[in-house]
Amino acid sequence: MIDQLDILLRKLITSSVAGFASDDQVRFQPPDDDWRTYVKTLSVGGQPANALNLYLVDLRENRKLRSNEKVRSVQNGDVSETPAPRRLDCHYLISAWSPADVTPAIEPTLDEHAALYLVAATLSQSDPLVATAIYAPGPVPPTFPPDFATAELPIALVPPEGFIKLAEFWGTMGEKHRWKPVVYLIVTIPILPVGRLVGPVVTTSFTEILATDAPGSGEALLQIGGTVFDTQAPPQPVPGAWVELLTMAGVRLQLVNTDATGRFTFIRLAAGPYQLRASRAGLGVFTRNVTLPSPTGEYDLQL
Structure with a gap:
């Protein structure tokens, strides 16, 4: 399910954020030295291209949305009992990266800040995330479970408390790391339960x-x-x-x-x-x- 959320976020960005139309520009690996090397060699249409890194940094259960209710259904004479799904908060740090070197005439940081703004604007207009709406008018990928394809996934965008371990995070990404601002995104997804066969009717x-x-x-x-x-x-x-x-x-x-x-x-x-x-x-x-x-x-x- 988390990998399908990754795919959904990539689709939203490549279809809605100007300058990031290629899947190669939206990746989910750690923003470490290997990532910096990747950005330096990235090209789209034969031209250097900016990139967005969406790193899943944490997972937490959303206990405020927990429910003890169970749903019973009858199929082929058997009764299935399915608990209400728990909810999982997926914490992403979204950073923007330019392959350009700093010169008196080029300031790549401005491009990165512009990209962060466009990402924040797109996400703010897409709350909640709904796969069928993001992929419309086309179909959702066949790997998406039906309950995920139609689910409304609430988001928290740049919450006021921020990501409190941001300095520690960048400190683990290589000796030559530099502090970067991020769009802190939390997406809540259901943990789809497996129905339990109770018995025949x-x-x-x-x-x-x-x-x-x-x-x-x-x-x-x-x-x-x-x-x-x-x-x-x-x-x-x-x-x-x-x-x-x-x-x-x-x-x-x-x-x-x-x-x-x-x-x-x-x-x-x-x-x-x-x-x-x-x-x-x-x-x-x-x-x-x-x-x-x-x-x-x-x-x-x-x-």
Whole structure:
């Protein structure tokens, strides 16, 4: 995910910041002696070119955005439970570099400062970062997970406290290092969780009621559940559908609505034959005969 954020930032800069149209001008390696050598030899279209270094200097969990909620989904009869994603703050130090040497007529620092301003202006106008918007009208790279491609990624741009270890940072980048101003950028991304398989959907449960002093007085009651689907490929759950439980003679016994996941439940039923009827405006009516308890435990309906 972090590498995809790198790609997204590079795309934003190369498509929006004047003078940095080449991917070769936006790199993520440490701004050390090797980087300085790279800048000196960089050319675009046969001409020397300025460069931007986006160095990921730190990672921190954003605990203010942590949630303990879990989302359950049903697919192919199995229930998956996915925790809400945690959030990761990615701290970048963005520095601008010119390959030109200082002479009485050339002051490359001015070019570097101009580049920093353009980067800050572009980022300030792109908050939050959204991959589909940055790549529009073209598609996002196929390696981007769908949840990342459409996510709104908030940013903190040059926060007032700054990067407090900036002097220490530049001190580790080589003996001939020089202090450079940076655009300090923090991008918050989700840590996309992996769904945990909880188990198959329970469609039938049994309750037996009896008097302790009368062994032959037992009565078994059933609770059944199913899902109403439409006829799309693949079928999708239908929320808000009416589902009736009828006798074989067509007498209504119970009437319920499907929930947001298309599920319905009927309770306190005796074993035997019944009819299930589902309906919803625009989707028609579907009736199915069932015998309780079903040997397969399946009571789904399709409109």
